[in-house]
Amino acid sequence: MSKLMVLSLILSALLVFNIIYLSAAELQLFQHAAKADGSLSLLVLGDWGRKGAYNQSQVALQMGIIGEKLDIDFIISTGDNFYDDGLTGVDDPAFYESFTKIYTAPSLQKQWYCVLGNHDYRGDVEAQLSPVLREMDSKWLCLRSFIVDTEIADFFFVDTTPFVDKYFTEKDHNYDWSGVTPRQSYLLNLLKDLDKSLKESTAKWKIVVGHHTIKSAGHHGNTQELNSQLLPILLENDVDLYINGHDHCLEHISSSESPLQFLTSGGGSKAWRGDVDWWDPKEMKFYFDGQGFMSVEITQTQVDIVFYDVSGFVLHKWSRNKQLHSTF
Template sequence: MALNNKTTTILLVVYTVVATVNVVAELQRFDHRPTKADGSLDILVVGDWGRRGLYNQSDVAFQMGKMGEKMNVDFIVSTGDNFYDDGLTDDNDPLFVESFTKIYTAKSLQKQWYSVLGNHDYRGNVFAQLSPALKQRDSKWLCLRSFIVNSGIVEFFFVDTTPFQDKYFTEEDHDYDWRGILPREEYLSNVLKEVEMALEESSATWKIVIGHHTIFSAGHHGNTQELVDQLLPILEEKEVDLYINGHDHCLQQISSPNSQLQFLTSGGGSKAWRGDINQWNPNELKFYYDGQGFMTLRITEDEIDVAFYDVFGEILHEWSTSKYTLKDS
């Protein structure tokens, strides 16, 4: 069918609009407003957990349930590596129920879970974890590649960090599900543009970015240089307050020497790596624990309070910050 000039022009305009949308698409947003009278927000953070309750996963879940009830938590954040060793096979995989539904059974944990993908999740069927069918199986589940949770006083920017790391595209020991990622350079460029745009437009008092991989870490995996080079400059320029990750199976806090940014690791949801720690500037490494546990956040208009708990429910480390003063506990 021959096209006249008018039709060709219209099609060209439509194509240009679609191409532009693909390059800088707006991240999907979810509103999750505080429900407490004082406007505070209480959150549990756990990562690297899905092992059918093994490696103390069930014990960590039990303590999370107790703390969740005490705090009346608003929601739970998972920092990725949700199902070991190789993600889910499909959205009917029994591992979902065995490692999630049957483990996090406390009433206080039947709140919304916001999850990102880790490298182990990419070894399985990625679309399974992203599938709406999982929410039908367990209503508290939500996992996307990159997205935003808006809680008014704070916005959480979840970032898909696995495709940033070069080694996953060259190693031969594991297969990764890169559907939806290729061409990689275009995908990464889009993610960075989307995050930068969203941070720029945010009017929230607090900005918190969450990804699976470390930016800085004294743990087994150490720094993720690709994120240091590509993501960190955006976080610093846009004055992000916290970067929260998993990946290293530990609990950790590192302070940035260049900004107010804090790097918090909550990757102790199940298997931990005892004794696996590298030397780090003690002025920056505020806390490191090579065992299982989880993290809590309490956020108000004026202050963020962070606490790390071990598998026995004992507080290991506390830290607070405000927009006016900075104090360590």
């Protein structure tokens, strides 16, 4: 065997090792301290990046007002950060025009934790994940899947777009799958790492964030791939909230199977689709087919959820209490 062939085999083996190692890497963990009294407050926004159009700027204005009142610690984006086709690169002016230029209120100059949506996958995914954008605007942080540990609550951010079969077959749009293939290995490792991280979590509250719906009465409805692959893991690990975007509405659905609540905050800009499917009234707690956002306040014993419309009016409130210490 020639030296060239041996070298080629070694390089191939190293490449395979690196692919396996990277795909099996555990979810990246970020620490974000709660307030001195142990409480936490944040805003949740989804489906927003339209350079201020479709009431994006008005929603941003109200977010700034509510964010100041609640003294928020950070903001969550549930994806579809840049319409219609993500970013073209790190130098795409849409990043400034749809993000930095819009969310200017002092209260919103906190860390933004962002996941990717299906529209983001139509552009240069690596651009949104790039540290170059963090250098351009320090509040931006977007990764495929990761964890934010606040001690009082753990937030598990999940890259949901690769779960959806139709994106791999439709011919109308091109998707950037460069960091996802081989798809099945990517999904299996993600689910394994999420399950492991949820089981290891000692936080009082467990909250999972993704772009796509699990339960929804909106335009897109339920995402069957998440119902079959992701939902069982959430139920098994006693997740308290699943927060998503994708449907351009505000929505709260309870679960008859567990205490798990499904919360949609996808009203960051274009909304008012006008197509709502009937849902079991025992589970459907709230639906608003319009623009707005959501706040979450957390203490050791209570979570408070509030939905606001584009004018800052309160549309819906929900709370859950837990005992400070578990009883056996």
